[in-house]
Amino acid sequence: MLLNRGLDIDQLYRLYYRPMCLYAAHTLGDSGDVEDVVQDAFAALWDRMSNGDMPSKPEAYLATSVRNACIDRLRAGAAHPEAELTYLLEESIPDDDGVLEQSFSEARMWDAIDRLPEGRRRMLLMHVRDGLKCPEIAKRLGVSEGTVRNQIYRALKTLRRNY
Amino acid sequence: MKKSFKEKLEFVAGNYEEGKYDADKALNALHTSIEQGKPRRKWWTVAVSATASAALAFAAGFGVVSIVRNAEPARSIEVSVQPEQAAEAHQFVFDNTPVADVLRELSDYYGCKLTAPATRKCLTATFNDDGVDSIVALIEATLGIDITVEE
Secondary structure, three states, X not given: OEOOOOOEHHHHHHHHHHHHHHXXXXXHOOOOHHHHHHHHHHHHXXXXXXOOOOOXXXXXXXXXXXXXXXXXXXXXXXXXXXXXXXOOXXXXXXXXXXXXXXXXXXXXXXXXXXXXXXXXXXXXXXXXXXXXXXXXXXXHHXXXXXXXXXXXXXXXXXXXXXX | OOOOHHHHHHHHHHHOOOXXXXXXHHHHHHHHHHHOOOOOOOOOOEEOOOOOOOOOOOEOOOOEOOOOEOOOOOOEEXXXXXXXXXXXXXXXXXXXXXXXXXXXXXXXXXXXXXXXXXXXXXXXXXXXXXXXXXXXXXXXXXXXXXXXXXX
């Protein structure tokens, strides 16, 4: 289905799905709720498109839907006495365009990580995500420390281009 | 306030998993829903590469949804509550249970050691006793985590 800007639902997904997921993740953290929330927003958009009621700004529509759904999740989580309260308080929900724009930048960074050679990506993640130092990474992977440093350096250089 | 490169990288890397937040996968789930009728709101088909025959109920955040098994290797399965207990078989019932607790219960029952990287994910599901491998495969596919099984 084509939209008034010539974008179909497939293109909207490819443009906005991951940025919206990261936008939601800023509020909900790394939880299974993130993709549910974002898929729901896209489903709502699809419903409107199907009825010929296309939002003039799909990006803003999706962002608002996602944000509102995050608020609902926070409220639901707070009401559940046994819920693991890992979510931010409602007052802390990002509500400015800066966070949304940042999410697009983060999505580009994510794509860049996807495109890294597998070994380089693995070393980068072991270093940045897992907090391992180069000697430990080298030991675990059975390579030299020089190789680890070089690969991480190259990974960071690539990612900076997308920042 | 604009984030530094380091802050952004830490956030992205902290959330990063290969194939996670994938637009094509999500789009396929939507198309599947459309092919089966009007796309549903408030719950989602759980895209799994299911090979197991276990009956599952997943709460996709909003509640339990109904299961449809596709003819092809099931790319998406909607799941419905099975209110009746399986006659004599053991059932595992998890309600917003942290993954670590899920694995502990399965480990105790099957007499093996199940481990996974630290995660804050929780599971709401009901499994019949169809074997540890089947159940593990479904949990892995649904939650996007890797589980190690040691005898």
